[in-house]
Structures are given as C-alpha cells and as structure tokens.
Amino acid sequence: MSEECVRVAVRIRPLLPKEVLRHHQVCVRVVPSTAQVMLGSDRLFCFDHAFGPTASQDQVYESCVQPLVESLLDGYNATVFCYGQTGSGKTYTLGGGNQDEEGGIIDRVAQDVFLLLGKKTLNSDGVEATVRASYMELYKEDLRDLLEPHTIHKELHIRDDERGNTGKTVMHM
Template sequence: MNEVCVRVAVRVRPLLPKEVLHNHKVCVRVVPDSTQVMVGTERAFSFDHAFGPTASQDDVYESCVRPLVESLVEGYNATVFAYGQTGSGKTYTLRGGHVASLLDEQGGIIDRVAQDVFLLLGQKKQNGAAQTTVRVSYIELHREELRDLLELHTNHKELHIREDDRGNTGNNHSGQCF
C-alpha cells in the first residue's frame, strides 16, 4: 500500500439545465491533461485527481475509490469523504443517477463499492480466507448535525464520533467501529 494517507480529488459537474436556462457561466474548469483546476482565468489549484464535466462515474471510481476497496479487503481502513456546497454533485457521485442504478453506468460510488467488496471477499473465501464481518456506515454531516443514513432511528438522535485509546473509531449508538 502506498504511503500517502489522504488523497484529494475534485469533480467539476456540468451546468444544470436551470443554470443554462438562466445563462449561468462555467467558472471552474479542469486544465486538460493535468490534475489542476482553474477558477476564473487566473487561479489554479492542484489536486491528486481532477475530473471535468464529461468524466464518468466509472472514471471517478476506478481512479479514486477502487484502490481503497482493494486495500479495505486486505484489512486497511478506508474512507470516502464527499465535501461541497449544496448542488455541487456529492449525492450524484456517491449514490448515482437513480435508485435502480446498481448495474447501470450511472451507478454511484456506494453501488460500486458494495459490488466490489462482496466480489473480492467472495474471491478471498474461495482461496480459503477466514470468516469476514462487514460493517458499514453512511454518515451525513449537515449543518453541524451528524446522521447515520443507514440507521432509521437517527433522525433526531445525536451522534458522536469517538476514538478509543487504541485508535479505533466508533459511534455512540452501536458501539461498533466504522
């Protein structure tokens, strides 16, 4: 596994139909054949990965997330953290174009991770690997409130992320690591 602990990728989404209708202009673009993003005409920012509006879900997954899944199956922790303002494309990137997109090219990171984790674990089991337990959290931080989107009863329940003295991270509603 590579020594780099954190990598940062940026994905520039295309203008939405309502933005085109209101004559909004693109102000962020990816510099061709680079990992730089230009804001306006003078400000350049460099990232580990930069994806323009024509990048596919598969492009993002294969470059940024698949290596994490492979490491995860080998026993390493992995986190995909999506950050951006409302409407910037986080949900599309994570969940995909629509609910029935699991095998579709518009399927998001979550669909693809689930598919690959169980595929890779199945391969390990065929090779005689020990029993494996999978625990998943899908946490949303919105307006300084934390919610586990997989736990139905956390809409009004306050969640806290804690780390024990061994460096294990967990939450207060299950006591399990995530």
C-alpha cells in the first residue's frame, strides 16, 4: 500500500440520449494516455486516474478500488467517495446499470471481499472476520443511510469521538 492517503479519479460519462437530441456538445474529454482532463479547449486538470466515456466498469474498479479491497484485508481502512452533480453517473459507477449490464463498484467490492476472506480464513486456524458496510448519501445538508431505508433525512449526524474517529450517530427523536 502506498503512502498516499487520498487519490482522485474522474469518470466522464457519455452524453445521454436526451442531450444528443438537444444537440448538446461534449465539453470535457480525457487527454489520451494521461490522467488529465481538458475542459473546453484550453483548461487542463490533472488527476490520479481519468476515465473517458468508453471506460468499462472493470477498468474503473481494477484501477481505483481493487487495491483498496486488498489492503482492507491487511487491516487498512478504505473509503470510496463519489462526488458529482445529479445525473453525472455516480449511481451507475457504484451500482451498475441494468441486470444485463456490468455490475458496479459495490457488486465487485462485495464479491472480492468475501472471496479474499474465504481464502484467508481457509489458510488460517481460528480466524474470524466481521464485515460492516455503509452506503451513505449526503445531499445538501442531509445525510441518509441508504442501507437503512426507514431512516429519515436529518436523523443521522457525523461526529468525531474522543480519539478523532469519524462515524455516524443515530439521533433518536
């Protein structure tokens, strides 16, 4: 595991059919063979990874997330944080498309975690593992746990404990 704490990747989605019908133009593109993105014709931005509209779920997962999964089982914490405006492709990248299409990051992480845990526990006596996952949505000032469908907005608050660990706290109202 490298010493870098945060890596940033950008994924550019293709134009949606309604955008094509309205004659919208592509204004963001990946500079070939680089991790740079060109905005318009003259603004260049650098990232750790840059994926264009034709990038597969496999490419995104293997480059950005799979190393995190492997380090998880070595005792490191890992977070995948997806950020972008509504309609930018976060849900597709995380969850995948329809059932006919490739799975997203969540499917692949779950598959790899249990596959790697199975291998680790087969090779070790008395090893026990607990898996915990969060799937949080932060929209405006509201935090929502997407794995707990009965929570309402503003019911969850982000707090630090006395050791500086960050986690969610459920407020009972």
